[in-house]
Amino acid sequence: MxxxxxxxxxxxxxxxxxxxxxxxxxxxxxxxxxxxxxxxxxxxxxxxxxxxxxxxxxxxxxxxxxxxxxxxxxxxxxxxxxxxxxxxxxxxxxxxxxxxxxxxxxxxxxxxxxxxxxxxxxxxxxxxxxxxxxxxxxxxxxxxxxxxxxxxxxxxxxxxxxxxxxxxxxxxxxxxxxxIAIVALVDEATGFQYEREKDELSKLLALYLSEERLSWAKRFPNEFYHQIYRLRGWELPVGRAKTPLLGQITNDIVYERLPEGVLARLRELNPTDEASKRRKWKHHQFLSEEVGQTDLRDHILQILPIMKISKNWAAFMKHLNIAFPKPHSQIELDLEDGD
Incomplete structure (x- = not known):
């Protein structure tokens, strides 16, 4: 120059x-x-x-x-x-x-x-x-x-x-x-890059999930369910009666927002019974005490305030998608209230 x-x-x-x-x-x-x-x-x-x-x-x-x-x-x-x-x-x-x-x-x-x-x-x-x-x-x-x-x-x-x-x-x-470049080129040419990604996922799941089912313990506080009913405009159930939609809702706002691959593996460990169409155990019983259970608890504690400040389900989902988007989500979704 x-x-x-x-x-x-x-x-x-x-x-x-x-x-x-x-x-x-x-x-x-x-x-x-x-x-x-x-x-x-x-x-x-x-x-x-x-x-x-x-x-x-x-x-x-x-x-x-x-x-x-x-x-x-x-x-x-x-x-x-x-x-x-x-x-x-x-x-x-x-x-x-x-x-x-x-x-x-x-x-x-x-x-x-x-x-x-x-x-x-x-x-x-x-x-x-x-x-x-x-x-x-x-x-x-x-x-x-x-x-x-x-x-x-x-x-x-x-x-x-x-x-x-x-x-x-x-x-x-x-x-x-x-x-670094030659290793990346070899991985791409041989297809090993995809195996490498699977290996990283396996390591994560090994930390996140428990090899053995843990004894049942209450992980979702009553306030979690009370807020769901309030936001959906539903009457609180009497006794233990709960709508079957709670499982779908819990997957949507909790398990699907944990690291990618966790929910899919939980479904393998805790499959739906063909006769009863229900799962025998709770998903959280297969989360590891050191990582999975701790992350679940922290997630619930963080979304409870979002529930409390939201006026309805649509507002809650809007806030939730901003604070805790699902893996690979690109846009904010406005989910309408309803089943």
Whole structure:
């Protein structure tokens, strides 16, 4: 990347600024970017979040509602071992000129190795919403491209002694990514990726479910059933009489909102009797004491307040689908009151 007279002038001006002036300029520049982003439309939301583990590095990541995969700037910076305050000062000072780059490529001596298509592509910040927070990330492809920049600079002998460690980090990341990629390709080519998913599910169910049926104990408080009857507009039953619909309702608002695969396995362990059309045991008797029973109790305790603040069944289901959506559910459903 060739420096222009304008960019050289910007560096000279930046060097003359006091720390307070640089901070003020950076703050104003950041506010301007957010205002511009707001004018261009609402930033996309993160639908999935996680942590990308590569070797010894952990990089926060997300998938946006438009399908883009993004990485945290801080995560990439730390993965490359870039903790330099100098890089951050350079970035802040140059924000005033609109030419600022991420911290992990801020040093001036690696600029000649950054191609223009990288600046307008993977190095272009992506503004998105993570809950109530506004976050700046970069396209996930930025990681390998930035590593290539650092390795190219090292090969050309352009790095300072204290920067060689970052190039070494970049080499480690590239090799680790190559190992991960080849394993993923083999898994896909052989179909093992599906077996791997089944294995992960088996491990979860082994923790969640009990191999032996546990003795019966009351797991659903009376208030749980009282709220169902109130929300459905039904009269409370006399004695132990309960509507047979309670089983379907309990599956819908409780068991189907536990980890995926749990209810299907419970139905195998506790099948319906062909003659009576009823199950001999309660589903919760097959949940493990350490994990399954604890999660069930916590779920019931969390949905009871939602029941109490809801005026009717439709309102309750709307609130429930927001707070505890079923696995893989994409939209909020307004379920009408009725059987």
């Amino acid at each position: 060739i420096e222009t007279p304008q960019s050289k002038g910007g560096k000279v001006r930046a060097e003359k600024l006091s720390p307070e002036e640089r901070q003020a300029i950076a703050s104003a520049s950041a506010k301007a970017r957010w205002a511009k982003a707001k004018d261009e439309g609402s930033p996309p939301k993160a639908t999935h979040r996680g942590t990308l583990r590569i070797g010894d590095s952990e990089i926060p990541c997300a998938v946006l509602e438009d399908g883009r995969r993004v990485l945290s700037e801080t995560g990439v910076t730390l993965a490359l071992g870039s903790r330099s305050g100098g890089s951050k000062r350079i970035k802040k000072a140059e924000e005033a000129t609109g030419s600022a780059l991420p911290v992990f490529v801020a040093p001036a001596n690696i600029r000649p190795f950054i191609k223009e298509e990288l600046i307008t592509g993977a190095l272009k910040p992506i503004l998105y919403k993570d809950g109530r927070r506004h976050v700046v990330g970069y396209d996930a492809s930025v990681l390998t491209k930035v590593c290539d920049v650092w390795l190219a600079a090292r090969e050309a002998g352009a790095l300072q002694k204290q920067q060689l460690d970052r190039a070494q980090k970049a080499e480690v990341l590239i090799r680790a990514l190559a190992d």
